[in-house]
Amino acid sequence: MEKESPNKPEAVCPGKLELAEVKQKLARAKSGPQYWRSLEELAQTDGFYEMLHREFPRQASVWPEGSPRRDFLKLMSASMALAGLAGCVKLPLEPIVPYVRQPDEIVLGRPLFFASAMPFGAYATPVLVESHEGRPTKIEGNPDHPAGLGGSDVFAQASILDMYDPDRSQTITYRGAMSTWSAFTEALKGPLNSEKAVSGSGLRILSRPFSSPTMASLMEAVQAAYPESKWVKYEPVNRDNVRAGSQLAFGEFVETRYNLGKADIILSLDGDFLSSGFPGFLYYARTFAARRNPDLKEKMSRFYSVESTPTNTGGKADHRLPVRASEVAQVASAIAARLGVGSGATAKPEHQKFVTALVKDLQAHKGAAVVIPGDNQPPAVHALAHAMNAALGAVGNTVIYTDTVEVKPQIQTDALKELFGDMNAGKVDLLVILGSNPVYDAPADFEFAKAMDKVPLRVQYGLYQDETYDHVHWHINGTHYLEEWGDGHAFDGTVTITQPLVAPLYNAKSAYEFIFSLVGSSEMAGYDIVRKYWQGQMKGGDFDAAWRKAVHDGFVANTAFPSKNVSAKGPTLSPTTGDKGGAPDTEVMFRRDPLIYDGSRANNAWLQETPKPVINLCWDNAVLISPATAKKRGLVTGDVVEIDINGRKVKGPIWPQPAHPNDSITVFLGYGRTKGGRVADGVGFDAYEIRTSDAPWIANAKITKVGSGYGFADPQGFQYIDYSDLPKGTEPLKNRHIIRKATLADFIQNPNFAHEEEESVPPEMTLYYPYQYTELKWGMTIDMNSCIGCKTCIVACQAENNIPVVGKEQTMRGRQMQWLRVDTYYEGGTENPAVYYQPVPCQQCENAPCEVVCPVGATVHSTEGLNDMVYNRCVGTRYCSNNCPYKVRRFNFLLWQDWTTPQYKMMRNPEVSIRSRGVMEKCTYCIQRITHGRITAEKENRSVRDGEVITACQQACPAGAIVFGNLNDKDSRVSKIKAQQRNYSLLEDLNTRPRTTYMAVVQNPNPELEQSESS
Amino acid sequence: MSQGPEEKTGLLDAPWQDEPPVLTPGQSYGSVTDQIADAVLTRPIGLGWLAGLAIGMGLVALLGAAVTYLFLVGVGIWGINIPVGWGFAIINFVWWIGIGHAGTLISAILLLLKQTWRNSINRFAEAMTLFAVACAGMFPLLHMGRPWLGYWMFPYPNSMGVWPQFRSPLVWDVFAVSTYATISAVFWYVGLVPDFATMREKAQSRYTKSIYGLLAMGWRGSARHWKRYEALYILLAGLATPLVLSVHTVVSFDFAISIVPGWHTTIFPPYFVAGAIYSGFAMVLVLAIPIRHFYGLQNMITMRHLQNSAKIMLATGLIVAYGYIFEAFIAFYSGSTYERFMMENRWFGPYAVFYWALILLNLVVPQVLWIPKVRANTTWLFLISLVILVGMWLERFIIIITSLSRDFLPSSWGHYVATRWDYAVFAGTLGFFAAAIFIFIRIMPAISIFEMRQLLPESEVKAK
């Protein structure tokens, strides 16, 4: 098929052209099923596996420690001289394992791209998946998707690792013993029939919430077959408050959608809308960033945040008010009252100033202001927010109400409570658990496991043999979303299709197939189930064409839910405080973990090792506490405290966190897994043990110190750009001009602020004539104003460049390997500091200090100005890293690459060398993508187009903060941006002349509040 | 070139002091020859010697184990990390190289300065140099991530068509250190040849006779040979002098060439060389004092030698002090924010205690050497020398660790903690050094016999 489009560029990254090609590929494929069967068939041949393991030379290492050669070298390295010579001489023979029948669409050595969607929570995240010879290797954002806008989040980026996770459940078991699908269906026939007899009164299905229309239809089918049965949807990090809130306000469940593109003033009431996992995050990040561009002058938006637990969202605020989660309600009602909503309480004196100024600002921007409540805030706050938005004329402008994206939403905790009751009452004969893990994450006051054990027959369908597995009879291993056909709605309702990239690795059934088998007389392939459903939906016109387009694009255009007319019914009750329980002493705020979410991602080493946004802690959850409170209670970092909520106790280590509200602590959910897998188990402590159904987010607790000396892995060395805990009188770090910032007002009168204090180095200061870069000249800019510190770029880089994980102990020793890091700096005390995010990849200096000191020339400059790192030449003196002022180089102190696990061999990006022990490595500007773009262009006798080469971090960035391109092309985006005055380079006075530069921060504070800034 | 003790005009022979003699009176050609040679040939092996050797060898075994584990697992077993990419390995490297310098200084520079008193200590000083350089030489290889590729540092026509990168100070090191090792060995061996001849003649057993004979290469003391020999000896001294100065200069370039605050300074070369001689002479005393004691060589290694060494330590110590002071001064005078912070960080930062310890051991304590009584007391000299050796090791620790641990971007600051493997390797090299010295004094004349003969008054040719 390549012959048909010989000159088409390769889909190295989803620019328009590549998509066009993918379109053609799909169009050419006769019809879906056959197209896919070809891959499945291929997947079943041993040849496929053999090939995956051996065919591709790019599955390679920094020789001489290549996979087949390593053992041989291990021997050698014992006696150096020998290893030296022999090591560099003798190449072992390698086999080549070709296909028997090669599928048409596969061109060896060239990746394909397929649109798909990742179901997350009750929403579908649009993605584009890169596939090498039938192995999905990288997740990217789908640029065409209206709800994704091309960005992606940490969970999507990391999901590729989930799929290849060797700990995934690989077989069906009955009472722990291996079994088969047919055995299962046989065994279930009886119970199902007897349920039929009692119209399913004893059947309960517990699943996570979903938005899949097909699944909804199956749900109805179940209802039809078993009218009395109940289908309970529960996830520990649920949106009950949101639901209840909209019920309070409108008497029905509605979905709230914000249009930050239109918002001049944004008020967040603990709303963490800029962190991965928040519904619509991708869309909000992009639109928010767009309005933060200071070149918009006064059209730049202003962001107020009333926040409890510090988040990267709060870090972007122009004004941040740190209050305990329970106080948010009070502040909210105070604001509401001023806006003429409800007879609200008055704000505390210390909040007065903030509230007054804020209200003024809001009123001045009626119709262009928006209030965003957080999922962890009580329903009343949501109701208030709805009312305020109404009062501000936001509805229809910055706020849109639609039908809920989630299918049949319910107050999940209540539903679970009911199930719990039924189980205890012995009303449940057959419990089917679909992908959830209640034994681990159900509220502590439902002793779920106990209740569950009362059910005669318990079936679990899931990806892991997790905590719940111990309490079920049947376990059916499930499929990862990259292995299954499915569908869903994006947060805005856009219909989004999930298509498999590879046949199930452990030939599992998809959830659709599984549920279908409960109702359907016969079985049906997931593909047919989904397709059949849509055949019913897409009436009229050529279905096949429409379907192919949908599958290819990954979504159906213009299917976003229309806005819905709802009216808040009158001034709502003025709330007092958030939900609470237990003896008052310290307020506990339960939060989903920013990276491992509710624990379902706990076995993902990439997420575990990525430093949490703002907090910069990895491989742990901690008891976050404000430094002031810690001091007051005589607690220091690493002290272990016992949190006691009505007798439920858990121990956790103290982590004083700047900007954290006083007299309260935050604990992240999702840790302390016991059967989560080799990565998850034993990491952190399990906060679910003290989380009860009556106080799922905010509770009162007593904390008492019970230990100390707990070690944390916090990769960032020092976070204060001003004094704090450096000896007084030492040289101020400010003088290094690492973060350059101004207020909008200052920026407008002095656009050149970024270059004022620095003593910039004139190019003629060097003795030598500067090297001339005549061919391509690569460069990158990172807009610190757009960057929201979500860390997606880090995971994207890790996935793209085969970067190993090192684990907690090694991270504590300062040996983390991520090429890209997001430095987070605090300024202005620990009470309520300003926060700055600064992603730091290799700066690709033109006068690279690292190159001069390398004794073997393993790092040298290319004619395109890239600071090449030649792994195979590196002998590992680490001098380059010592001499790198940005410390962006990473060294393989030990053997961290997993050479043995076959799953990982399949996962790795074949375009990137796999580094082994003893070599230095670092960001290459994704040289593999550059080379691809260059070769493609050269084959077409043209120069590389702007935007043709997109680095992994740039592609992933949901805020579009990173721009990469050719500096010799004056019209390229990157050259234009570098021409702006906000553009500056890090440590400019060292005259390293970096190719990576930064756009200075411009904040838009309310003049009335400016003085009170920086506590 | 030889001269009697009565006309001493050496730099270090302060006329206002009555000096102890270089060689106690009443010696003859025969007596010096016998005394030195017999120490090797006839003296029975003492328990003390055996014990010492045993300890040394034990540590060498430890070194072997540590290195094997290192090669199998990787440099990750050490405390190094990012940002502190260099740790004990480089500290020890610099320390050992420094110690080597005294040997060459004594044998070469003092020879050029016609300091005949050096004749009695140059031999084992040179031996010390060789062993120290051997210890130092291990580290650059050990600290590599992929040591089995160490030979890539040398220029040779490989099938890759690539070469070493000659702008890197590490390559300079390779050249400097290997040259230094070679030339020191040459100098040492050339000096030994006539004495090997002596041993050949004195040796009893056929076996030892033939070995020494082999090493002596048929030396027979011909006037023509002596003429060429002396010419070469002086020339080697002339070559070794700039060489020894260059070696530690180059080592200091490893730091001075980089841009790391605390490394990037022009004062390093002189201050490193001074420091090297400082620690070198400390080691000379640490070796000389016990040796002369246990082998009863007080009449050849006299208080004169010890005192002169002490004076040199005092002098070089002051140069080093100047270095420290200037580092601090420049840090503030430069106005560079990074330099200033670096200095303040040394004073108050996480490693401050080591910095102040260094100041105490390296600057304060050695000042007692101003007191003649102290210079005349071997115990004191011995202890002070030990103090200086520790101090100089700390100096390298401070330079390398504090500078790296907190450089330009606060976000990438780190902390360095040595692991047991770091200590194992260091202890191992100490053992290697000790063992080598013990073996050396058993199998070779620890003092240059023919040069001792020249110290005798009757060696003068009286023109009539």
Added chain:
Amino acid sequence: MLVSVLLWAALEMQRSPYATYQDVAQAQPVPFSHQHHVAGDGIDCRYCHTSVETSGFAGIPPTKTCMNCHSQIWTNAPLLEPVRESYRTGKSLMWTRVDYLPDFVYFDHSIHINKGVGCASCHGPVDKMPLTYAANSLQMEWCLNCHRAPEYFLRPRDQVFNMKYEQPSSDNPVKLADGSVFTDQIALGNELKHRYNVRSVEGITSCNTCHR
């Protein structure tokens, strides 16, 4: 003395066929003869190595490709049993690689062909190989020979797959599509370098050209 001898020996050994397998024919499951298929049957390289023009990886023919013909001819030659078996069982043939590059070297066939580097330039006279062997050492210094002076090796694009092609000389002039005639390789090479806009020597000897 001894040292230098050893060094010399080591360097020699490192370049010897023992190390590089240069000119060493490897045993294969089926004694496939390029000579027979290329010279004899006149099959074009691209018939089997399908992706050579479009992908970095030239492509190893799937068993199916063999069977296209061998289901018609030599249908039961015992020699071909492994092929038929592979086709029956769906188990891949396990060939032994002859042209071996270390895993950290990223060689792209398509761009070389696009710039007028003939198959034979690297793979040698494949049409004269009864059993296939590596005609060159494929060591870095060998690659550099061409990357440092492409003009010595380039040939017109339409001649890339021509095994019989010879470099221009007075008695063997080479004619380009546009009619221009060359009797000297350097002149031709430089012209082609210009026409196929081959990157500067510094460019194609930059490390990242081959290593990532």
Added chain:
Amino acid sequence: MSHKALSPAIYGLIAEFDTSTELVEAAQAAYAAGYRKMDAYSPFPIEEASDAIGFHKSRVPLVVLLGGLLGGLSGFGLQYWINVIAYPLNIGGKPYDSWPAFIVPTFEMTILFAGLSGMFGMFALNGLPMPYHPLFHVEQFSRVTRDKFFLCVEAADPKFDIVDTQRFMQSLKPVSIAEVPH
């Protein structure tokens, strides 16, 4: 005349002295007496001795100089060739021929070559190693490495006559005189 025939049978005559002064005087006398093929032997270098036997300058310094020059030139040449001709690479934006950086290895190469050529040159000129030499037959000669001084007049000297030379040597008041067999 008659006994002249004997002369080839021996290597020469050797006289033993106690002090360096005696040796030097003896050597001077012998030289004055017209002897040329002779050598003085001592346990330590005596400048006067070599002068006395008419051996004034050694060629060792020249060898060292040439060695040094060779080393320096080849050292710099190698670096220049590698960085400018063989494989020019852009290292941190520095020029290909960054000669200041090449000085150090050049210097070291100079010293290395000078030193080695010096040592090998000295041994070569001295004809060492020489495991066998006639003098080693003379029993008392072994003390030349301890405390004795010797003057040997070789039979190869035209003026050598076993009788006359012996007589002449007696006049030098040596401790002993001995014939040195081949």
